[in-house]
Amino acid sequence: MRVELGERKRKILQAIIDDYIDCAEPVGSRKIAKKHELGLSSATIRNEMADLEDMGYLEQPHTSAGRIPSDLGYRLYVDQLMEKYQLTVAEINRIKLAMELKMRELNQVIQEASYAISKLTQYTTIISTPKMGKSTIKYLRIIPIDQFNSLLVLVTDTGVVKNYKIKTYNELDSDFIERLNIILNNKLTGLTLEQINSQRMQEIKKEIVCDEEILTSIFGHISDCINDINSADLYLEGTTNIFNYPEYNDIEKAKEFFSFVEQKDKLIKLLNKVNGSKKINVLIGRENEFSELRECSIVTSTYSIGNKVIGLIGVIGPTRMRYAKTISSLEYLTDNLNRTLLKLFYGDKYD
Amino acid sequence: MRVELGERKRKILQAIIDDYIDCAEPVGSRKIAKKHELGLSSATIRNEMADLEDMGYLEQPHTSAGRIPSDLGYRLYVDQLMEKYQLTVAEINRIKLAMELKMRELNQVIQEASYAISKLTQYTTIISTPKMGKSTIKYLRIIPIDQFNSLLVLVTDTGVVKNYKIKTYNELDSDFIERLNIILNNKLTGLTLEQINSQRMQEIKKEIVCDEEILTSIFGHISDCINDINSADLYLEGTTNIFNYPEYNDIEKAKEFFSFVEQKDKLIKLLNKVNGSKKINVLIGRENEFSELRECSIVTSTYSIGNKVIGLIGVIGPTRMRYAKTISSLEYLTDNLNRTLLKLFYGDKYD
DNA sequence: GTCAGCACTCTATGTTAATGAGTGCTAACA
DNA sequence: TGTTAGCACTCATTAACATAGAGTGCTGAC
DSSP, rough: OOOOOOHHHHHHHHHHHHHHHHHOOOOOOOHHHHHHHOSHHHHHHHHHHHHHTTTTTEEETTTTBBBEEOOOHHHHHIIIOOOOOOHHHHHHHHHHHHHHHHSSSSSHHHHHHHHHHHHHHHHHHHHEOOOTOHHHHHHHEEEEEESEEEHHHHEEEEEEHHHHEOSSOOOHHHHHHHHHHHHHHHHHTOOBBTTOOOOHHHHHHHHOOOOOOHHHHHHHHHHHHHHHSSSOOOOEEEGGGGGGGOOOHHHHHHHHHHHHHHHHHHHHHHHSSTTSSSSSEEEEGGGOOGGGGEEEEEEEEEETTTTTEEEEEEEEEEEEOOOHHHHHHHHHHHHHHHHHHHHHHHGGGOO | OOOOOOOHHHHHHHHHHHHHHHHHHHBBBHHHHHHHSOOHHHHHOOOOOHHHTTTEEEEEESSSSOOOEEEEHHHIIIIIIOOOOOOOOOHHHHHHHHHHHHOOOOHHHHHHHHHOOOOOOOOHEEEOOOTTTTEEEEEEEEOOOSSSSEEEEEETTTTOOEEEEEEOOOOOOHHHHHHHHHHHHHHHTTBBTOOOOOOHHHHHHHHHOSOOHHHHHHHHHHHHHHHHHHSSEEEEOOOGGGGGGGOOOHHHHHHHHHHHHHHHHHHHHHHHOOOSSSEEEEEGGGGGSOGGGGGGGEEEEEETTTTTEEEOOOEEEEEEEEOHHHHHHHHHHHHHHHHHHHHHHHHHHOO
């Protein structure tokens, strides 16, 4: 059934999809014949369109309407037809500036990145916080604050800092804390967060002689802290951009979109399903498993520290998406993001 | 013009507003005559309704429609007419459970509180993070992590912990850091964050003999850190609840609402304008200055640590709001929130 | 002062007709 | 054999119009 498309059909299909992405309205044969100089009459184009519909690349909302691209049509467009989009100077600057802000924390960088992309593309952006399982512990210390409060401070080799307050009901002996710090550092620094499971923690705990209750509490805090760094989270930006698109001028559809996007677990699942082997990935319409997003496309890009992929940034918009621009924007952004993250974690020496 | 309302008019007005809040549809005289046992015919009620309209408490969308309350009508209702709402056991439990979660950080408590309220009321909730200007510094330390990195850790008496990474390009002498820590603690602990302005920082800086560049960097970080704790921020919860209300079934209105609520600066301004002398405050319709919220009401409640008011939690919904329930919910929540915060900061001894 | 009755107003809903965009098909042409 | 002009046909959209129903305001009787 699937045949290689002739050059003319490809040209026509491209013209139709370009036009539909622009105007959001079914494209008629006359429009294509006029606007794009193919040297063909509308009748000929009509025939070709009928063929393209038979092949599954186009759809017709009703008999007397023009054609709109099907998911399959968009797929072909993305894979073969569309022309690369060249970012404008203004767009390049927007990304550069966002990534050059003075930023202290990973999460801040992540958020700026997703903000920039949502502004640039005018779609909704999701970005997953890095999975830090492969990071190692570089520094771990319990610091007494006052009689009843201590602070657990943990720093990873990727530069993530986390602290937890530890409350105790008897004052901790400073010698004990000192001893504890030495043991913990001995046992834990250099390990990846993944390696520090509850079994290993139990083993370490056994080696320490101390009030059981206090120890359990402290070890509990350490585990929580590690889990916290390790846990997947994500940020959303530009959800209300969806209002810009006529396909969401229907209150029910807008409602559906918002309520989907509010469910973080589903978004995480969505990102997890993305094929991580390619840098840029495009899911069109029903290609994703969520029926709520059946009329959406998702373009994702991986981002990394060095050559370790640590997360994904994704753009969600209607299937009638400006794929070329979205992809170019994401490519350019992740390049910059990767550089910024390198700097953040290893200093300017990597410049 | 403004005359004291007779008992009968008050009863009728109350019935109309109760009904309208329930059904979101203009209320006719017949409906009131039937549903509420006032022992009056619809004709009589019609006359009273005409009076109430003349007085400005009711409005008529068009001649042959029923009446809807005006802002003034809602105002009277809130101040005098409505009956106190008694929270159900389930509702009470929801709040209690939310506030009994294991929570480590102020911001987490704040977020749980606003989440609980948005779930309970089914409106949008905003909550301002505490202003910490009156907090004092309890602990401040620079901790060397490795050759090029140190950590600035700052703890306030209200238990807020903040840390910043400090990057230096020459290794810091550990004796110097020790000395610096002593001086900084000497000069800064016990001061409120407000008191630590740039002038005072300059004075302290002068007393320390050290490489100017390093010192400037460190002091810069300390200032940033304090500003960070001190800066106003806020959380939003349940924005999409607005879709539940027929007054926002119009895409344009929904758009307007979302785009307003996205502007944090405006929300902060809104909260700042609230009369802080009362615990619970209600702004109805155009009583707030933002035209985007002209058809919304905002109910706010202060929350405190001890008897120091530190922030506001607010509920935004259509003017046709379940005021009684919203107010009861907020009252009950803030009581619990205040207790939780006390515990978080001073431990269980305040139980 | 209350209220039954009635004319009146205005929205909401449904029906019908007109309009027009766009198609598919046919037949003629290169 | 591919292209295209021409035409009948389809279907969504819009406007115009009629109808039904909810609710009012007013009048006059009690």
